[in-house]
Amino acid sequence: MDKENYLAFCKTELRSVFENTKAGKPNDKLKYRVEGLFHAAKLLGLLSTEQANAIIESEHQAVFGESVSERLKRKNQLKQLRESDPDAYFNIPTIDRL
Structure with a gap:
């Protein structure tokens, strides 16, 4: 899996977390998994903290408005x-x- 595919997977999983929360069915297991994915991306140098925060803001805006x-x-x-x-x-x- 290359960097772009990994980050696309992270975004998809993050969007699922937000959509579940919006639907009133929060999934803590998935939330913690996504936190781990973002932490791994930072450790591997695929994302900076600022980039991760920008992705989170973008996906949050898309789901919650x-x-x-x-x-x-x-x-x-x-x-x-x-x-x-x-x-x-x-x-x-x-x-x-x-």
């Missing part, structure tokens, strides 16, 4: 709202809370 930091911020705001005002939280349509 928002960056990792935007999604984290939105999730934290929803969590705070749920804790402070459950009625307001549950007035938000479920699809918007995912």
Whole structure:
């Protein structure tokens, strides 16, 4: 397997992790496997940390339609709202809370 094929495989597996999460069926085993694939790519000099982060951001944007930091911020705001005002939280349509 050459570098391009390996990185394409990493991207495909990463997208599967994100798609499973979006579908409400997170797969920790696959997530940890993908983390290992990216770690191996860095150790073998196939990717820098910056390149790996760019791939993660790109795939995350493709699946969720928002960056990792935007999604984290939105999730934290929803969590705070749920804790402070459950009625307001549950007035938000479920699809918007995912």
